[in-house]
Amino acid sequence: MMKFKYFYQQMLAFFMVIMTMLIIMGFSFLQFSKNTTYNNTEEQLYGYAAALVSGDLQKSQLxxxxxxxxxxxxxxxxxxxxxxxxxxxxxxxxxxxISKEDFKKLEKGQRISLKIRQTDFYGNDRQLAIVYLPFFTQDSNTFSGFVAVSSPISGIEATLTALRNNLFAAFLFSSLGAVILSLLFAKYQVNRINRLRSATHTVAEGNFDIHLKNNNKDEFDDLAGDFNLMAESLKASQKEIEHQENRRRQFMADVAHEMRTPLTTINGLLEGLEYDMIPSNQKKRSIELMHNETRRLIRLVNENLDYEKIRSNQIFLHKQHFNAKETLEMVVEQLSLKAESAKNVLKIDCPSDVEIYADYDRFVQIIVNLTQNAIQFTQEGEIKLIGRMEDGRSMIKVEDTGIGIDTKEVQNIWERYYKADVSRKNTVYGESGLGLAIVQQLVNLHGATISVDSILGKGTIFTLIFPFENKRK
Incomplete structure (x- = not known):
């Protein structure tokens, strides 16, 4: 199929529109001019006839x-x-x-409008335009006859021919003007399309820093506005992709580092046991070390599996009412050794009547992750687990006196793979950078909220608000 460029399509369309208007106006003007010429001729001939009748049709006057x-x-x-x-x-x-009908009209005093005859009154071939005007006797006002005033059609046609020639010349000049205008209009429209096309190529090459001028005048400007929104969205998406890709690379490096250390330890101990290089009194300790490193690897894998399950809605919550203080006490007991290793003190501030409506296991997972995070960034400090009932809701706080979080980092701590401090890469807890991301996802699944307040160098407070559902009676 032959390709017909949009420029020529637009030019042809504009030209056809202009020419159609010119042709319609030309024919209308010709018809109007013809009617006007004949009407003027008729009035002129009537004027002559009326002048003769008013002069009593004296021969000398005639x-x-x-x-x-x-x-x-x-x-x-x-x-x-x-x-x-x-x-x-x-x-x-x-x-x-003249016909009998026209003669009767004259007898009644009616004038006969312009008639076209092919012969004159003597029978000669000659095209004439004739008007008829009756006249009456002055004393008795009886019909006495009529005056016929004629003019050759050739004079009228000569006037119309001159008019048509002038109109044709004007049409030719107008056609030339139509071509020029069509060219300008088409070029203007195609330039606007080429501007969009050029911008599209720029975006396709990966450059999203482009903005088209939008005058809000027509659909092309609306398209330019939509293009600008698309470019901004793509730019934001590209930044997010680069951001996530950097996080992914960092995560892979961190995971490789974290897995390499325990795997190297396990491999070295296994080789020592295999070649009997470890003393008998150290073999039990070696096995304990391998167990610890294995659990560390399992924890790393499980955190990633948990996060993916939560994101793909494969986690189903089994909400129930349970006592908050008893649950917090169990968490403290579970993490007490880890807290002691960092010389931290774990405390509980929770009345015995505070209840939580949540999935028990997932709630424990949330508190454990937050508490471990507090232990990790607190040395020789205090970590307090606080529980309250406020306005029909359950409020849990995990408060520490650790190093705190910079204000610039607060919004990023919920992101997957994020680590606010390089030192986290070498700690035994939170190796994956997924702990807080999992916490936020689980909190959202509960329809709860979590917020953080932190002062750099003084400590951090995580606040959880769980909606409370009354027990059925």
């Missing part, structure tokens, strides 16, 4: 009038009430040849 109008090729003819020519005088009696 002769003078005919002499004056001869240059205009206008002929004056008078007929009596029997439709016989009485002026100019002729040997033969000539009739007007």
């Amino acid at each position: 002769d003078n009038g005919q002499l004056i109008l001869k240059n205009q090729e206008v002929t004056l003819t008078v007929f009596d009430n029997n439709d016989l020519m009485i002026y100019p005088e002729t040997v033969k009696n000539y009739a007007s040849g």
Whole structure:
């Protein structure tokens, strides 16, 4: 199929529209001019006839009038009430040849509008435009005859031909102007499309720093506005992709590092046991070390599996009412050794009547992750687990006196793979950078909220608010 460029399509469309308008206007003007010419001729001939009738149709007046109008090729003819020519005088009696209906109209005093005849009153071939005007006797006001004033059609046609020639010349010039205007209009529209096309190529090459001018005038400007929104969205997406890709690379490096250390330890101990290089009194300790490193690897894998399950909605919550203080005590007991290793003190501030409505296991996972996070960033400090009932909701706080979080980092701590401090890479807890991301996802699944307040160098407070559902009676 032959390719027809949009430029030529637009140019042809504009040209056709302009030419159609010109043709319609030209024909309309020609018709109007023709009607106007004939009407003017008719009124002019009526004027001559009326002047003759008002002068009582004296022969001398008729002769003078005919002499004056001869240059205009206008002929004056008078007929009596029997439709016989009485002026100019002729040997033969000539009739007007009008129809009976028109003759009756004249008898009633009605004038006959412009008629076109192919012959004159003498039978000669000659196209004439004729008007008829009746006249009456002054004393009795009886019909006495009528005046016929004629003019050759050739004069009218000459006027119309000159008008058509002028109009045709104007049409040719207008056609040339139409071509130029069509060219300009088409170029203007195509330039706007090429601007979008160029911008699209720029975006396709990966450059999203582009903005099209939008005057909000028509659909092209609307398209430019939509393009700008698309470019901004793509730019934001590209930044997010790069951001996540950097996190992924960092995560892979961190995971490789974290897995390499325990795997190297396990491999070294296994080789020592295999070649009997470890003393008998150290073999039990070696096995304990391998167990610890294995659990560390399992924890690393499980955190990633948990996060993916939560994101893909494969986690189903089994909510129930349970005592908050008893649960917090169990968490403290579970993490007490880890807290002691960092010389931290774990405390509980929770009335015995505080209840939580949540999935028990997932709630424990949330508190354990937050508490471990507090232990990790607190040395020789205090970590407090606080529980309250406020406004029909359960509030849990994990408060520490650790190193705190920089204000610039607070919004990022919930992101997957994020580590606010390089030192976290070498700690035994939170190796994956997924702990807080998992916490946030689990909190959201519960329809709960979590917020963080932190002062750098003084400590951090994580606040959880769980909606509370009354027990069924």
